[in-house]
Amino acid sequence: MKSLKDILYGVGLSAVSGSTSQSVNKICFDSREVGVEDVFVAIKGVLVDGHKFIDKAIDAGARSIVCETLPEKLINGISYVEVDNAYKALSIMASNYYGSPSKNLKLVGVTGTNGKTTITTLLYQLFKKAGFKVGLLSTIKILVDEKEFPTTHTTPDSLTINKYLHLMNEVGVEFCFMEVSSHGLHQKRTEGLVFEGAIFTNLSHDHLDYHATFAAYRDTKKILFDGLPKRAFALTNVDDKNGLVMMQNTKARKVTYALKSYADYRAQILENQFDGQLLKIGDNELWSKLIGDFNAYNMLAIYAAADLLGLEKLEILRLLSELENVAGRFQHYRSQEGITAIVDYAHTPDALKNVLETINKLRTGNENVFTVVGCGGDRDKSKRPVMGHIASTLSNTVIFTSDNPRTESPSKIIEEMEAGVEPQNFKKVLSIENRKQAIKTACQLARAKDIILIAGKGHETYQETNGVRIDFDDFKIVGEFLTEMGK
Known part of the structure; x- marks a missing residue:
């Protein structure tokens, strides 16, 4: 059992009352999980x-309390x-408690608005x-080599991160690929982790409910690169206007990738084409099963990271050609019609x-x-109005519907999306609050060779x-409807 002093190593302390020799069973930040001799x-x-x-x-x-304001x-x-x-303290304490597990493998963090899940999963x-034995910390799942665990956040809390990194150490994992969200960075969940490298994908409109301004959102992403050690690599997409901003204060080796x-x-x-795309990376051609410009960027980032991590270039190209699309990322189904x-x-x-x-x-x-x-x-x-504008401009027909309404009114959310539709596109728009009915309607309207996009x-x-x-599984539901309709 570790002492409080052991797990406070490296934490900046403002004041201490009582002994730091107290034994600590485990660390908790949820009072409902606290037991005897835990630190809260x-x-x-x-x-x-x-x-x-x-x-x-x-x-x-x-028997031990860590806090920002001492009780009266x-x-x-x-x-x-x-x-x-306290967020930062928790992260450093978690790393100490689990024996600094990130030091014992090569951890690569991926940040940006889009592409994080695809890049980490395909790496x-x-x-x-x-x-190799490999670990994954992603939006979709956590993988400790081949053992899968569920996940609820893009970047888990620091205790969860270090717990799974520790498990990876125990089974001999050599590389771990991790999505790093702006929320996770802002809440110091990655503090105390030692990264071998970091990848920046792109930056666009998202999470302004949390960060308030785009500049704050961008600067939060930059925290990952600011904290990299000198021996690490910082890989950035310079086709994105924020790509070089990420590099401004990093000590790491600066490396760039781009299409333009x-x-x-x-x-x-x-x-x-719908079956894949032919890419030229350096002097070599590569057929990828992943399509679209955004996936070309993803594949290039994966190639660059694998090269920086020491894999042989031709072997990387061969392996890239075998990679399958990630669930829910341009995942497509072709009906009999x-x-x-x-x-x-x-x-x-x-x-x-x-x-x-x-x-x-x-x-x-x-x-x-048809876009749902x-x-x-x-x-x-x-x-919301921006997405309404984009969907109605680039589709023949768009059906506004519920996503995860959570505690908001679905009809109110749809109204806010409708506000972005220009008058010439009104006739393209249907609003169906029930998502299953919206998908069914798209299937009913579609004819042979048409395309249905179900987004969000x-x-x-x-x-x-x-x-x-x-x-509720969009992919399963659309497949069932098209089959039932004989399409």
């Missing part, structure tokens, strides 16, 4: 202030530690195919635009594009309304 870290969260639950944690058996009344026999930032697949600009790693799209249904996680204006522009580039012009799309509740409201939820297999989750 009181965090001032977005919705709840953990300081209100200090007494409850002590009653449950906590201190209890004898309890150790109190005051820190400037995991590529390194597995290359014969001069860069250390460059690619060209030679051919694009040749109707193409595409399910994509596009839940930001830029992602929706990228997917629809890719579809419109691939179509011959004789097909109709909604926006999540309790999230950035400012993007992607890999999610649930719909959340007022805290209740029901089973």
Whole structure:
């Protein structure tokens, strides 16, 4: 059992009352999980202030309290530690508690608005195919080599991160690929982790409900690169205007990739179709099963990262050609009549635009594009009219519907999307609140060779309304409807 002093190593302390020799069974930041001899870290969260639950944690058996403001009344026999930032303290403590597991493998973080899940998941697949033991921390799942665990956040809390990195150490994982969200960076969840490298994909409109301004959102992403050690690599997309901003204060080796600009790693799209695309990376051609400009960027980032991590270039190209699309990322289904249904996680204006522009580039012009799309509740409201505008401009018919309304009114969310539709596009728009009925309507309207895009939820297999989750899988539902209709 570790002592409080052991797990506080490297934490900036403002004040200490009591002994730091107290034994610590485990670390908790949820008072409901506290047991005997645990340390409770009181965090001032977005919705709840953990300081209100200090007494409850002590009653449950906590003998050590880490907090930003010491209680007015201190209890004898309890150790109190005051820190400037409890989020940061928790992360460093978690790393110490689990034996600094990130130091014992090569951890690569991927940040940006779009592409994080695809890049981390495909890097995991590529390194597995290359014969390594690999870990994955992603929006979709956590993988410790081949053992899968569920996940609820893009970047888990720091205790969860270090717990799974520790498990990876135990089974001999050599590489781990991790999505790093702006929320995770802002809440210091990656503090204390040692990264071998970081990748920046792109930056567009998202999470402004949390960060308030685009500049704050961008600067939060930059934290990952600012903290890289000198021996690490910082890989950035310089076709994105924010790509070089990420590099301004990093100590790491600066490496660039691009399709349109001069860069250390460059690619060209030679051919694009629904079955895949032909890319030229450096002097070599590569057939990829992933389509669209956005996936060309993803594949190039994967190639560059694998090269920087020491894999042989021709071997990387061979493995890239074998990679399959990630669930809910331009995942497509072809019906017996040749109707193409595409399910994509596009839940930001830029992602929706990228997917629809890719579809419109691939179509011959004789097909109709039906888009089913909604926006999540309790999230950035400012993007709703923008997404409504994009969907109605780039589709023949658009059906506005529910995504995960959470605690908001679905009809109100749809109204806010409708506000972005220009008068000339009114006739293209249908609004059907029930998502299943919206998908069914798109299937009924579609004819042979038409294209149905169902956007926003992607890999999610649930719909959340007022805290209740029901089973809901876009890909499964659209396939069932097209089969039932004999299309």
